[in-house]
Amino acid sequence: MASNSFGCLFRLTTFGESHGVAIGGVIDGCPSGLRIDLDFINNELARRRPGQSAIVTQRKEDDEVEFLSGIFEEKTTGASIGFVIKNKNQNSQDYTHIKDSFRPSHADFTYHEKYGNRDYRGGGRSSARETACRVVGGSIAKLVLGHYGIKITAYVSQVGDVKLLKDYNKLDFSKIESNSVRCPDKMIAIAMESRIKAVRKVGDTIGGCIKCVIQNVPVGLGAPVFDKLHADIGKAILGINAVKGFEYGSGFSSVTMKGSEHNDLFQAKDTLVTTKTNNSGGIQGGISNGEDIYFNVAFKPVATIMQSQESVDKEGNKVVVEGKGRHDPCVVPRAVPIVESMAALVIADHLLRNKTAKL
Amino acid sequence: MASNSFGCLFRLTTFGESHGVAIGGVIDGCPSGLRIDLDFINNELARRRPGQSAIVTQRKEDDEVEFLSGIFEEKTTGASIGFVIKNKNQNSQDYTHIKDSFRPSHADFTYHEKYGNRDYRGGGRSSARETACRVVGGSIAKLVLGHYGIKITAYVSQVGDVKLLKDYNKLDFSKIESNSVRCPDKMIAIAMESRIKAVRKVGDTIGGCIKCVIQNVPVGLGAPVFDKLHADIGKAILGINAVKGFEYGSGFSSVTMKGSEHNDLFQAKDTLVTTKTNNSGGIQGGISNGEDIYFNVAFKPVATIMQSQESVDKEGNKVVVEGKGRHDPCVVPRAVPIVESMAALVIADHLLRNKTAKL
Amino acid sequence: MASNSFGCLFRLTTFGESHGVAIGGVIDGCPSGLRIDLDFINNELARRRPGQSAIVTQRKEDDEVEFLSGIFEEKTTGASIGFVIKNKNQNSQDYTHIKDSFRPSHADFTYHEKYGNRDYRGGGRSSARETACRVVGGSIAKLVLGHYGIKITAYVSQVGDVKLLKDYNKLDFSKIESNSVRCPDKMIAIAMESRIKAVRKVGDTIGGCIKCVIQNVPVGLGAPVFDKLHADIGKAILGINAVKGFEYGSGFSSVTMKGSEHNDLFQAKDTLVTTKTNNSGGIQGGISNGEDIYFNVAFKPVATIMQSQESVDKEGNKVVVEGKGRHDPCVVPRAVPIVESMAALVIADHLLRNKTAKL
Amino acid sequence: MASNSFGCLFRLTTFGESHGVAIGGVIDGCPSGLRIDLDFINNELARRRPGQSAIVTQRKEDDEVEFLSGIFEEKTTGASIGFVIKNKNQNSQDYTHIKDSFRPSHADFTYHEKYGNRDYRGGGRSSARETACRVVGGSIAKLVLGHYGIKITAYVSQVGDVKLLKDYNKLDFSKIESNSVRCPDKMIAIAMESRIKAVRKVGDTIGGCIKCVIQNVPVGLGAPVFDKLHADIGKAILGINAVKGFEYGSGFSSVTMKGSEHNDLFQAKDTLVTTKTNNSGGIQGGISNGEDIYFNVAFKPVATIMQSQESVDKEGNKVVVEGKGRHDPCVVPRAVPIVESMAALVIADHLLRNKTAKL
16 A cells, blocks of 8 residues: 655655644655745645635635654755644534535545545545645755756646637746636636636536646656656646646647657757757656656546535435535636646656666 | 666566567566466567558567566466567667667657667667567456456547547447457548558658546555556556557546536445446546546657658757658557556556555 | 655654654554554553663653544544654753764764754754654554454563573563563563663663564565565664664574574474474565564664763864763663564564465 | 565566576666676676585586666666576476475475465575576676775675684685685685585585675765665665574674773764774664674575475375485575675665765
């Protein structure tokens, strides 16, 4: 099992249920001497936090991280970094209605079958609250990457059928945080917000897409066979709640292309080799080639809806499940920092792994 | 690094370059007592082999696997299973033209930068020949799965813009091997073949899609957080050469759906809980729910085209690279058994992992 | 790196420095449905705790463990089990004298060279306080083993030159906790206590040995090649602070034996195969054979002595280091539960691993 | 399971039974650009090979290694290095007598119970022939270490009660290979040889010790908690067939020492910090301190003796087992290169791991 760890050399291990005492984790393998910028980390957590805007869940979660080890005089020591985020204001009564019933498209049924003993309160371990620990790990990974000048930026590119068609390098990334959807195009952002509000009004939810761009990655990260850089990124992203698809570079659109159109021709300026196009998405043969890495993520509509749904209980009896509590009508605005965090964990890991490639 | 291994309990480690002495691998963790059906394994290899039909590369590769250990009196012993596939008829002169130049959208440049010393002959370690070892590992995984009644079927669902629109459960899987494209719909298969022949005629290549269906998976395979079943399948698939995208269940189409449409309602027949629809693709909360697991894979057009392309050499000089040798105009027909194999490795691994979930 | 985790399927990850906010850890892979007996765990921690008797350090550590996740209604859920033990009464002024100087035979110098940034207070990550987390992990492993009837017992067999010569099966294990040395023989225990008090009186320390016996282990735990059961136990034990040697079964005494003396002859009673002697220490070919597993551990004298010692500081200047604080004159009495815990982690891990040996 | 791999970044995976087609393995993570000296590797294999002298088994094994991948123009490429050693002259009839019976103190019984299906011929996977693959892996690790000036030397320090008492730094290591026992002291070597010949004459066997010294290790290899350098070396060594004990530095003799005697005082010459004594065995807090690493290994007498022994068969019937074939009367002379190899694998692994310790 041991499935609560991610990464090889830079490794995050997490624990915690939404209604337990606390969630938290351990970051192992972070190089010593890294300055820990707490404001940065807290800001990252704030981007994920419920209640930050009108279009996300109004649940209150403080998400204050407390570091317990591995940092001395504001710098990492090379020892494992333990941290906790306390669970506050959790109201367990909210969840007695799902104690014995399986919510459609949730993890209730599969957990029950696999483990028998299940913490049903608020989804327990399957709650998206768990992703706060990924943001803590990811933000420390980002600090490592920052040391090397690597930058990771994600934004919402689609909500339902409202789609941002512009290429990412035509966008002003500084605008991403200027609206509650985290879409860098103001007009599209407004349309997305309306779409989200409209589904919420009828107690429904909607899917969406996030695009992520990783810039200034050195040539050489990744590995030839199973641990191709995009394969590790793909696993990282597919491990986020509600993700249903992942594509990088030209992605699914490459299917209808011809080799002569799709191939990225090399060119050299002095000793710097670059490509004229970037259908490869910055990765060739599983290894970064120095161009921007970019990928696309599909999120399904949130499973918890404020409508009655047919289901069954543990004994196989028909039941009706009612959505309760405060939930996101669309997951993508809050998922932006999570996508960045998971990408950061992978890049930091491969950055360290790459240090042993050559003698 | 250690990136040439895949899996946790059922683990495949591979080695080998296209023009070395041999390729091969080690399968570790295969339970003892499994009957090894050599005909089955050879047939799986034959499905991947070059030269099997008019629309794939006419290169000759024998792909005869020799097992060296771990099998005694036709059954596995629990010891690691070593195997080799000899490289024959390799003509190294074919490749001197790429010794110092970087083929567009190949791994030449990234390998050169990462490792310095590169076996350039036929792509070396980045050659798709490496996938034969995955088929060996995958076919043994399939024998494990067969013991539990689990069945994995993949087929070509798209070539360029020729697309098979029918739902997989409307198809006759027994027809997949009846044509050279591996598409179960005869008319669509003919259209795909024409499309492939047309691009080949002009020395070009084309992308495509493969759909894979895993049937009769028990409830409970997978894990809650990072090792979600679809995340591990996604990594497995994205590690195959030329793959650019992966989606499972409703995938990217879920983006425009509402929760009320997308949710899979539970129903019970006696003690058996099933879902009315299967947008979840057989996986909820990262764990199999007993429904069919299905996913979609996007392959880019093959990078080697029979046309002249601009590029650069190691010194940054402009060069023109000419496509040489015998290559596939479209990768998907031969990738079908590879997709199945990687999926089989993941399911076999999680099948073993699941044996320790409960006390 | 990622060196703060131990185990494959039953895995403990720890964090924490002696003078940080807290120490703690994550237990991943514990099967669901295990009843967690908090009294038992607290009692295990009490056995390790400083200040429990006159012959150990009089430092106060409360060692109260708080479980944060993975347990619901007193049973494990299969989710990762997070826990913390707060650090209390830590007086950081005590340690300013070693901020820039290297204590002889401590980890000060090697940490400084390896990591640069070092939490020098109380040894930081190298403090034996870290072993409290191993006891938490080990006591949960013991609960798993208890479910299968497996029992682990360790005791002090030597302090300095005071040695318990009796064979372990001539001893009454129920007497181990009846004295402060944890030696089951009353007279030898008294001699050991005197020895410890004598060295403490002169500000010195003394080494010792612990013997550990694992009973009722099923046949089949372990693995043939690198992960032999005794190799994994050996690593576990050698990872404990101050351990300098490990031997199992006949150990170093086998060196002077002949094969005809050393071989354990098989005998059968009905279908039960046992051995007439047990020089193998319950393990043959790396795999348990159902006999008692037993091993011996050598601990060096504690490095912190209440005497002046020559040393150097960071700049290479000669300095004199004075022992300060409250330290153990002999580590073995408190190391007994730690040895048991590490052994329990290995056996629990291999118990789970063994579930996938046969089809 | 996956127990046939060793190492984290520099990783050896092995396969093969003594009477199968071949044994072999895969070395993953070896940095690119390493010159492969085949003569050196073959010489290392020759040191392990049966039949090399009058006091070892006269079995013929050619032990010719064939590298299949990962090396191009005599240098490593960073790709996984596959290799095989064919099994020749294997006479399977020799082993029918142990098909159904369990040889005392062999792995027959435990393999049978764990796996059911067992390759009984020549011990199968439990045969010491497997260690040839470790020597291949270890000799490549030695080439890596040689690049950094690190040197590993092992020698026989004891056979039965014939013991070499001199400290290792009083010995002339260049004499180790000058006699068939691999003991650097000529007179002791002669005594050891007589001892071995004497036990062989009566169809018996005898145990022994090997001492290993690792010189010129840089400061900083190893890790604080579970992966202490000596813990990883200990596991490596305890995984060798017939090993019953491991101690490093002062080892078991530290038990009777006082802290004031045992502590290694630091001294500085210019900026170089060294210790006056080396009871620490070159490792403090789990991390190398730049002094010589040295350790001691206890080997039991070989289990196969040329005498009749009582045992049982699969059905629990009493049987008499007769020793057959050509076996070593004492394992230590041929184990010398195996001990060095396992140590080399650990040091190479930690050398790579250490590259990511600091930012």
